[in-house]
Amino acid sequence: MSDDIENKCIRKGLRLTDQRKLIAQVMSRSENHPDVDELYQRVNKLDSKISIATVYRTVKLFEEAGIIEKHGFKGNKARYEQAPQEHHDHLIDIHTGEIIEFVNEDIEKLQRKVAEKLGYNLVDHRLELYGSKIKK
Amino acid sequence: MSDDIENKCIRKGLRLTDQRKLIAQVMSRSENHPDVDELYQRVNKLDSKISIATVYRTVKLFEEAGIIEKHGFKGNKARYEQAPQEHHDHLIDIHTGEIIEFVNEDIEKLQRKVAEKLGYNLVDHRLELYGSKIKK
DNA sequence: ATAATTGCAAATGCTTTGCTTGTGA
DNA sequence: TCACAAGCAAAGCATTTGCAATTAT
Numbered sequence: 001m002s003d004d005i006e007n008k009c010i011r012k013g014l015r016l017t018d019q020r021k022l023i024a025q026v027m028s029r030s031e032n033h034p035d036v037d038e039l040y041q042r043v044n045k046l047d048s049k050i051s052i053a054t055v056y057r058t059v060k061l062f063e064e065a066g067i068i069e070k071h072g073f074k075g076n077k078a079r080y081e082q083a084p085q086e087h088h089d090h091l092i093d094i095h096t097g098e099i100i101e102f103v104n105e106d107i108e109k110l111q112r113k114v115a116e117k118l119g120y121n122l123v124d125h126r127l128e129l130y131g132s133k134i135k136k
Numbered sequence: 137m138s139d140d141i142e143n144k145c146i147r148k149g150l151r152l153t154d155q156r157k158l159i160a161q162v163m164s165r166s167e168n169h170p171d172v173d174e175l176y177q178r179v180n181k182l183d184s185k186i187s188i189a190t191v192y193r194t195v196k197l198f199e200e201a202g203i204i205e206k207h208g209f210k211g212n213k214a215r216y217e218q219a220p221q222e223h224h225d226h227l228i229d230i231h232t233g234e235i236i237e238f239v240n241e242d243i244e245k246l247q248r249k250v251a252e253k254l255g256y257n258l259v260d261h262r263l264e265l266y267g268s269k270i271k272k
Numbered sequence: 273a274t275a276a277t278t279g280c281a282a283a284t285g286c287t288t289t290g291c292t293t294g295t296g297a
Numbered sequence: 298t299c300a301c302a303a304g305c306a307a308a309g310c311a312t313t314t315g316c317a318a319t320t321a322t
């Protein structure tokens with residue numbers, strides 16, 4: 001269902017305003033990883049009175065609640081995606097900007113091992129691959 | 137020698153100004169991964185007339201010439217380090233901010249493999265581990 | 273000589289915030 | 298009702314840029 005995010009909000013005790021519902025909805029339906037401005041554009045079509053400050057506040061709220069995830073890929077602007085059920089990393093096409101999600105359990109394991117070898121518990125990580133399409 | 141960066145500038149045909157020499161020198165002697173402001177503070181002690189705009193311009197110039205590397209760890213501000221002879225990744229202590237460099241050839245291999253499986257040539261990557269020190 | 277570089281301050285781009293009015297529970 | 302959220306515009310930061318003066322080659 002597309003209001004999954006709404007339910008999460010309720011469970012987290014977040015007040016459910018019209019604007020938050022809209023942003024949740026747009027976020028749910030996003031195929032790509034939109035930045036705040038894209039989000040604002042889309043939400044704006046549904047409610048032209050919403051302000052970009054609200055989008056920023058909501059996105060941060062959702063992020064802190066663990067409902068969505070923030071990414072800072074190269075080329076700065078923060079991009080968001082719905083917090084995935086299962087963790088994944090990203091491969092970014094350096095020519096088109098297309099973002100492909102992937103999972104590799106071997107890499108995950110090695111990361112934990114590396115951290116431990118250095119005397120650390122792995123709390124979080126960021127892995128981004130940048131590549132160009134192989135032409136046949 | 138600490139003026140390794142200077143030689144690289146010459147080889148790249150970059151004009152060698154006093155300010156660039158200073159920044160190169162400070163960069164060479166940095167143990168940590170300084171951000172522009174730290175760099176500016178240090179350089180400023182050697183030449184109080186230097187402007188922060190010059191530091192920004194120089195750091196970008198060096199980066200584009202492949203002389204230094206730019207990192208965007210979590211918590212935004214760009215940090216720089218001398219371009220290493222051998223590639224390495226970073227583990228960041230989430231409590232102290234300390235940055236530890238590491239190399240793991242297995243992870244590197246897996247990354248290439250993952251990219252290829254997705255139909256891409258791996259051009260670049262970013263791997264950051266965030267951890268907290270294991271207490272004995 | 274002269275094209276590139278600097279310093280300064282103003283401009284930019286993204287993000288946050290103060291304050292008043294509006295609203296969900 | 299009333300603590301919290303939204304809208305607006307102003308402020309904040311990191312970074313970039315226009316321009317006149319300076320400098321490396």
